[in-house]
Amino acid sequence: MNKEGSLSINSENIFPIIKKWLYSDHDIFFRELVSNGCDAVTKLKKLDMIGEYTIPEGKELCVKVTADAETKTITFTDNGIGMDANEIDQYINQIAFSGARDFLDKYKDKTNDDQIIGHFGLGFYSAFMVADRVTIDSLSYKEGAKAVHWESDEGTSFEMTDSAKTEIGTTITLYLNEDSYEFCNEYRAKEILDKYCSFMPIPIYFEAIKTAEEQARIDEAEKKAKEEEEKRKAEEAAKKAADGEAVEAETEAEPTEKAPEAPKPINETTPLWAKHPNECTDEEYKEFYHRVFHDYKEPLFWIHLNMDYPFNLKGILYFPKINTEYDSIEGTIKLYNNQVFVADNIKEVIPEFLMLLKGVIDCPDLPLNVSRSALQNDGFVKKISDYITKKVADRLTGMCKTKREDYEKFWDDINPFIKFGVLKDEKFAEKMNDYIIFKDLNGKYLTLPDILKENEEKHKNQVFYVTDEKEQSQYIEMFKKEGINAVLLKHNIDAPFITRLEQKNPDVKFVRIDSDLTDSFKEETSDEEKETLKKDSESLTALFHKALNNDKLTVKAEKLKDASMACVMTLSEEGRRMQEMMKMYGMSGMDFGTPDETLVLNLTHPLVQYVLAHAEDESVTKYCEQLYDLAALAHGTLSPDRMSKFITRSNEIMMEIAK
Template sequence: MAKKGSLSITSENIFPVIKKWLYSDHDIFYRELISNGSDAITKLKKLELMGEYERPEDLEYKIQVSVNPNDKTIKITDNGLGMTEDEIDKYINQIAFSGVQDFMEKYKDKANEDQIIGHFGLGFYSAFMVSDKVSIDSLSYQKDAKPVHWESEGGIDFEMEEGDKAEVGTTITLYLNEDSTEFCNEYRAREVIEKYCAFMPVDIFLDNETAEPQYETIEKDELTDKDTVVETVIEPARTEEKEKEDGTKETVEIEPSREKYKINKRPVALNDTNPLWNKHPNECSEEDYKSFYRKVFRDYKEPLFWIHLNMDYPFNLKGILYFPKINMEYDSLEGTIKLYNSQVFIADNIKEVIPEFLMLLKGIIDCPDLPLNVSRSALQNDGFVKKISDYITKKVADKLSGMCKTDRENYEKYWDDIAPFIKFGYIKDEKFAEKMGDFILYKNLEGKYLTLQDCLDENKEKHENTIFYVTNEKEQSQYINMFKEEGIDAVIMPAAIDSPFISHVEQKKEGLKFLRIDTDLNAAFKEEVKEDDEEFKKTSEELTEYFKKALNNDKLDIKVEKMKNAGVASMITISEDTRRMQDMMKMYSMGGMDMGMFGGTGETLVLNANHPLVQYVLGHKEDANTSKICEQLYDLASLSHGPLAPERMTAFVSRSNEIMMIMAGEKTESEKAE
């Protein structure tokens, strides 16, 4: 039976090359080898069902991982099919090695972003990424099969001979190289196995061969045939003293003595072989979904709601998508979608498979039909993958639109949390936008949630096809008050995504226009001025000229209006087009560019000709302190619009002090100098 041979068909050892490619993913050997063991068990189960294999009565299918930090070894044992000498020669020496060559060819000359997703395909030979030497001990389920021992150093030459394995199955032993000894640490091994194999369909157990034995104590009636009794423990009876009728005391037994057993600690599987996503939604309680979310994502804020995906045709796809509760101020908007293949973890957030806007969610998608040994670029152009993406998009849109129709109260309650996700999806995915356009909500100044059509219908008489919006309720409070006084509504849109979102809505809804409430002075806020009112024209010209001179700013746009609200002396408006350009520049980190390159800042100073201060300026243009009033009116208008630049704020505070001193009858510093 003894046999020796060479695996390498060239003089070059390909494993250092593979190690370099997969430097950050050395731990995948655990996934590959445990997956092989799981496959071997699954195949044996099928043979058992077909009557071609009779399982021993006491045998339970499992995978055992044993680490030994002293010897720097890892053993991975399954009780699956096992292999004969011929099968090892075929599957290990020929096919598996051929597979690793194919793997190398796929990676050859690939850029990092175009690598094979999940690095599937390396299989058994992933062991050589972390090992100097690998051995296989296997016994086939076939009648009269002989055990086989195979070993190879460096993955180049091998030796194969008759072995001594007594149970059906396979043990792979890895003799780790010096760079990879971390993987025989029990806690590191547990971490990696739970990462890749937390939901594999076969029980996986881990033990440390160098650890001290651990024990537990059980009740007598809990003992099973599988337990190893170390010691019988007699727990004494519990007694207490009671007083008799004659006044004497006696000891009474209130609980008899009990026999317990100290046994070797029962092993606990690292994985859940029947994850929640494999169950029918009717079998899952609300608490099941919440506890699964906490366990998988380690997020102890409860999710808002979830979608259970379950599809068998035309492809097999299952999963659960959670809508997390996000604190917009502190939490990242990036979620985690874990992609699985037959309950084996592939990778997080594979954007070629999962619609980009879903990356804001948290969830698991398991698709056994997904092509794995292909590059990311191939996935992008794969029609099957596109169908998967479209199906997920449809299910999410159906869930949200259905909630809006049948459970509007909860939909509104969740809206502020789910709005960024829905708006991002509206921008990024045409089909999602078509399905969700009528179910996007807008919160108005009274806190009421409206659809787009509601907004247009409610304001049809006052401003047809125009929706006013607010981005900052505190900074724009002056404008909000003016709108409320005139009974004009606006919607609140404070998020960064709202600017590109409303642009997309305008593109899809012909004639619709979104305007921020400080864009221009609405006709409802102004008194009508006749075109031939020469006196008002003269007043406007004089005020404009004087303010430009006082502010030392010839380029500033100034407009004089007769406003109904006599309490507002001045205000700033900015054209909608300019503001959106500014928002775009901020989004693309171009904030340092001069808006003058695009035709000015778009800022207009509006003066209220009905306000006493503006009238005072007009009548006291020769007074020494009138220019200070002009500067103050400009800064106050700007402050109502947003914070001032540091230098301008310093000047504003200094000027405010001077004005108060003048009011108090004191001389200012400049007057003292004179």
Template sequence: MSTERGNLSINSENIFPIIKKWLYSDHDIFVRELISNGCDAITKLKKLEIMGEADIPEDTHYKVVVTINPEEKTICFSDNGVGMTAEEVKEYINQIAFSGAKKFIETYKDKASDDQIIGHFGLGFYSAFMVADKVTINTLSWQKDAAPVYWESEGGLEYEMREGSRSERGTDITLHLNEDSYEFSNEYRVKEVINKYCSFMPVEIYFENANAPKEKEKDKDKDKDKKAEDEAPKPLNDTTPLWTKHPNDCTEEEYKKFYREVFHDYKEPLFWIHLNMDYPFNLKGILYFPKINTEYDSIEGVIKLYSNQVFIADNIKEVTPEFLMLLKGVIDCPDLPLNVSRSALQNDGFVRKISDYITKKVADKLSGMYKVERENYENFWDDISPFIKFGCLKDDKFSDKMKDFIIYKNLEGKYITLDDYIEAAKSKSFDDKKEEDKSTDEGKEKTDSSSTEDDQELKEDEKVTVYYITDEKQQSQYINMFKEAGLDAVYLTHNIDQPFITHVEYKNQKVRFMRIDADITDSFRDETKKKDKKLLKNNTEAMTKLFRKVLGKEKLEVKVEKLKNDKVSSVITLSEESRRMQDMMRMYNMGAMDDSMFAGGETLVLNANHKLVQYIIANENSEHTPMICEQLYDLAYLSHKPLEPEAMTRFIQRSNEIMLLLAQ
């Protein structure tokens, strides 16, 4: 047998089952594809008119009309675009996957205007067979003396073509729906799909119901001209959505209106970023920062992705940086490398560039706001901080750009940067050191006049502790102690803050974060003479034995210290490391292991300057001492975190007993 060479041809018996079942993930997508084809046909005609190749009447109203017939179970897509000749039907319809849009772009790429052609692959038409047993085409080309063409196919395997009956330029595509797809002859269902995919297509889309009751003749003449404009059919879509305009041409009210209409969120957005880029790729869009009143893990954003004003999908991760999924917005990028079904992206390094660009624009907007609109930035901070902190966790480039613009609310209610806090902490530490030196060396002359400068330089290499608050009510006692001691702390009350501070510590080796109930600092302690230190040590050993016995907690750490505030009887501290580990375990539903594995981080601090503590130290064997010990522990615990139900019950009963004793 001699060698034979030739081109492979597509067998429709093999490809149609693929188109029907696998090409498109959602069957309602055929509405988008067929309307897109109609828009393309009109866009092509407009280009030909601009180039002087087609003579079109000036009053032409370009449109796509979707008509349903619930009785006959059909849906028809009509346009008044270029139409097709018999040869073009053979080329574009009978030859599967030969894209007319692609050929048109190649032919006229040096002559055409900036209007975009939606179609790329030539497969959109065949999506009709996902829902229809029979599809017909009635078309008339724009070309002079062209004859109308009728095309019909049942099941997509065979076709019949003959002269058609259409008298006006354009194309009708009629789908005779299969039994499983009768829903698409329902007015509300079809309008829902058009709203989903076609709300912003560049050509006006109209809807008609062939079975709608006709207006009676006498009613037609009645008030004929009255309200004529109001009663005229209105398009279902907006052909010039806000993102297609230049930011300078958009008003604040237009941005807010667009946000309400597209996202059905009637809380006003905080602010927005208008993306408008032509080089090195075409990208437009608007990203909104919504106002949130909920915890971080319940925030849900929506980023709608479009290509030439055709809806592609929500929240495509390849294009939209993960942390921006918390925002609401639209992104339109005609250059996106879509797969043949236009429902997903092909793997392409170009997509990463788009994602990086969006990240950069968001960082530029936020940093610019910090520099120029600091007051607004601070007003928005509580709402936008979850987005920013999540972005820092997820994207190193974004983190590097935003590190100097992260702000923290301090005890005075002011917003400060981390550098502000560090400088204030160093200054406070330096002042305390000078005060200590002054009292220690009182009456003595310094031997080295430069020692204070050396001390300050020494501080430069030390880690600065940033104290923070996670619950203002629960930690109110500690907050008051901090204020009295002249110390500062910052509020970190969001769920995102715990992983975020770990991230900051990793990025900035000079700081460590510590919750205000993690330790008793020297600023809280009263001045202790040498002879008192031994006494405090002995009392600590005695109180440790006593409290462990009374409370039944063998691992409880107890310390007796002299605190400046003699109104504070006891406090509980939990080491930062232990608490973070417990928080992590709770996050992964491992809370049952807390007591057995990390109970050692808890310390009860008793204030030797408080009369109740002095009483139990002096009266260990008194009948009331166990009750006072329990009460001191529970009071300290309540300032640390809520008591467990049983412990709370005992605390209330014990409080009643103490009041009875006082009353007697």
């Protein structure tokens, strides 16, 4: 047999293809050609199952990948169904005529298509992204079939002849182009196979053939190691002899050659997600997590997805342990199609907020596009996404109801996921509404209704919160003395999160504890005292405006219950939230003004009384500056310049006292 011709393109099935742009990642050819090999094996198994072929007893059906650094080739060999000349003409020479599709159509009443990977018949041509020349040697399972050799340079023309192949199956050899020699490197090839083929359903074996130079280096290293071992033994025997110890005579024994270990597949053909949850142990879940995601920490918990109707979807989602800021969390959801890796974090399938998790999802029903690296955006994909969201919400709400202690224990780690979900997904927000908990100043966890009930009498629908326990320590002490509770909201995500909760619950208002001083902190005053307070506020306002050269500062005079506190600074809740939002969205360079500061001066404190009594003295300026800086320090930190002035001024005041 001798045949030549030009490759024909089935234009009804595909758009014009240029080989180098078929896939964005050139290493994808490993996945495509190994997948084709797995398909060929699966087809033969199905024919055996329905009685149209008998697999020899004890024969392992598999795919073998060989990387030859000497010849700069990569070979993919399977012992599956094979092809005859007509099938090569049909499936290879006519681009995009899918052999998988044709096989399923033929046997649709006799078997199912769960494990047939191929969809478009284009995977084979990914070889030409990295190879100047590709050959195929194939022998069909059909009785009396003749082996066929096919080869093509550049993928534009082909030649078919008889082949010397004697074993049923297909061997594809890629003669790599100069830009792609990296792929026949043993470590690079292993890395790519691990990425794409770790869980394919058919055993995959890998062999690396080294260059003559590499093999010579290995042989030399082994020889040197053997010589050093012999030298060590000789020195040890000599030392024993010198110490007068009897040296046992070594009897010459026939060296027994150790049987070489049988090669092991590089993949796991039945991954954990393919099993029923009842068959999996906690240790297996953890081991799978460590191996797949290379995370040394233990996952908090996981959700095993196992659905057969109305679509086929399996997977495992892990909640990783996180003790860091929200904006540095990065998860990985690996998407598979029939155990073939497709991509990481495909947003059409995985709800955006769940991309903070780590996990695997395998959905054979996914409508993949030509390169299997993106999805058609249709209603079916949306149903999958909704299902995943529902399962996660069910798991979390169920834990809160039945394992509240565990739920609280995990809350510090999982709350960024939940809050992000509330912000991004309306359905998830509705399901989680009654299961969001807040940690209070005493370490107790409360729901929003719990907090509102606690504050109902004095503070109506206000929820006080803390963002930094160190910077707001003065206010925390004040709250504790008055028996007022507050919750901790320390993640960056909390700012938009509480805004969202306020939108969903119009009567609720979140107030940071340093934004204002409620009447709970003030002494009761008569109408006459209120008039005096008003006059004192006016006098102190004028005094501080002049001393600080700042007319925008709001100054208030109050009689606070805590007589030990001379002054306190409060910040406008709205202004501060605006600043935080600007910072979060990288708008810090824009001038939206600073949060409105209010300096509250405690008239029950002697220092404030002193300032008020000596308002006309020039020396009182430094005391005004000192009170202002003390209030700011209790709230946070001072700028370097302001801190230097504060230290100098403090020394001056101390020297005056010491005189």
